[in-house]
Amino acid sequence: MAVEIETKLFQWFAQLFGWTESALGLTMAGDALANFTALKVARHHIGEMHLSQKSLGNAVPLILYCSDRSHVTIERAANMLGLGINTVRKIETDENFKMKMDKLVEAIERDKNAGNQPFAVVGTAGTTSFGSIDPLFEMANICKKYHLWFHVDGAYGSMAILSKLAKDLFKGIELADSITFDPHKWLYISQSASCVLFRNISQAEASFVIDDDYVYKDKEETKTGIDFSDYGPQWSRGFSALKIWFSLIAHGKEAYSERISQDILLARYFAEIVQAHPDFELTIAPNLSICCFRYKPQKMSDFISEDESELYLNQLNKKLLTATQFNGRFFPSSANLNGKFMLRICIVNFSTEASHLLDFLHLLSTIGHELNQSHIENQSEEQHKNILSYG
Numbered sequence: 440m441a442v443e444i445e446t447k448l449f450q451w452f453a454q455l456f457g458w459t460e461s462a463l464g465l466t467m468a469g470d471a472l473a474n475f476t477a478l479k480v481a482r483h484h485i486g487e488m489h490l491s492q493k494s495l496g497n498a499v500p501l502i503l504y505c506s507d508r509s510h511v512t513i514e515r516a517a518n519m520l521g522l523g524i525n526t527v528r529k530i531e532t533d534e535n536f537k538m539k540m541d542k543l544v545e546a547i548e549r550d551k552n553a554g555n556q557p558f559a560v561v562g563t564a565g566t567t568s569f570g571s572i573d574p575l576f577e578m579a580n581i582c583k584k585y586h587l588w589f590h591v592d593g594a595y596g597s598m599a600i601l602s603k604l605a606k607d608l609f610k611g612i613e614l615a616d617s618i619t620f621d622p623h624k625w626l627y628i629s630q631s632a633s634c635v636l637f638r639n640i641s642q643a644e645a646s647f648v649i650d651d652d653y654v655y656k657d658k659e660e661t662k663t664g665i666d667f668s669d670y671g672p673q674w675s676r677g678f679s680a681l682k683i684w685f686s687l688i689a690h691g692k693e694a695y696s697e698r699i700s701q702d703i704l705l706a707r708y709f710a711e712i713v714q715a716h717p718d719f720e721l722t723i724a725p726n727l728s729i730c731c732f733r734y735k736p737q738k739m740s741d742f743i744s745e746d747e748s749e750l751y752l753n754q755l756n757k758k759l760l761t762a763t764q765f766n767g768r769f770f771p772s773s774a775n776l777n778g779k780f781m782l783r784i785c786i787v788n789f790s791t792e793a794s795h796l797l798d799f800l801h802l803l804s805t806i807g808h809e810l811n812q813s814h815i816e817n818q819s820e821e822q823h824k825n826i827l828s829y830g
């Protein structure tokens with residue numbers, strides 16, 4: 440029964456991404472493990488020859504490409520695969536935090552000329568800090584040209600393909616070889632519920648299946664069907680597929696579609712109220728349901744020179760973040776771009792509404808004002824130095 444539910448669930452996900460019957464996937468403990476699993480299959484599929492013919496030490500280095508905005512678990516996966524972090528090429532991103540395609544091609548060519556073996560490219564569909572989506576379609580074409588595995592890390596963002604507002608942003612995801620995503624993020628499922636999906640599940644099987652005497656099975660005679668332990672690193676596995684499947688059935692695709700759209704609209708609404716507020720600055724236009732901004736009071740202490748103002752704003756926003764988290768009502772996180780510290784919200788809770796965002800901004804403004812005002816009123820050289828060296 441558990442196997443049937445997980446199979447049905449992944450057939451549904453496969454359809455969602457435009458894939459056919461050969462596609463299947465499995466649930467994992469988290470996207471870190473899901474990324475590792477996908478890249479293990481990629482290494483097996485593309486790199487098998489290189490690794491199986493020589494010892495690891497003498498093999499041609501296998502090279503992995505991702506953007507400088509991709510999640511750290513990609514590097515960790517390379518590390519766990521025994522490839523080493525220095526085989527990960529972090530490709531530069533443009534002003535919208537999307538991987539630059541000319542830089543990707545240059546890096547692949549450079550590696551080929553150096554005698555290295557490129558094997559996989561990772562696109563991110565919803566970067567952690569800014570929600571940007573790499574140019575998936577162009578990446579897929581580059582992978583096709585160079586015979587590379589194309590993996591999409593959609594941990595946070597890819598379920599937004601359900602939303603009419605965002606669907607088109609994912610053009611090209613259907614050309615991936617593997618996709619990872621976290622229903623515990625944007626399908627509102629409780630922790631943990633992560634997924635890895637393969638366009639061709641037989642490639643996962645080729646990478647993971649191991650026959651052992653004590654699990655001998657004559658598949659034909661016993662008519663044994665799918666065994667998910669053949670497709671991934673885990674032997675015993677949990678049944679997180681149940682809660683995902685149950686939730687999808689209970690609410691239906693349309694409800695998910697509407698709610699994810701609502702989250703995106705809320706992030707845009709939040710960006711508007713931030714822009715309209717004289718003491719806040721929208722630092723990055725919202726992407727998907729992420730919005731980055733900072734508190735920037737109109738009046739700052741006279742002690743702060745022009746040169747120090749950016750540093751002061753960083754420290755003030757760090758203090759504001761911590762104080763707001765301690766307040767306990769809201770839990771903003773942070774982002775950093777070229778030394779600029781920002782506050783970040785990521786709306787993936789189905790009960791968030793516009794009124795919460797208004798209350799949140801009001802709270803930030805109140806705490807921010809108190810922090811800034813106490814700096815203005817109690818200013819002394821010493822206190823001034825203290826805040827500049829905070830964090």
Ligand SMILES: Cc1ncc(COP(=O)(O)O)c(C=O)c1O
Nearest residue numbers: 469470471510512567594595621
């Ligand atoms: C793009 C991306 N990949 C991977 C991960 C890791 O996911 P998990 O916490 O499920 O391991 C995250 C987490 O935020 C993420 O945003």
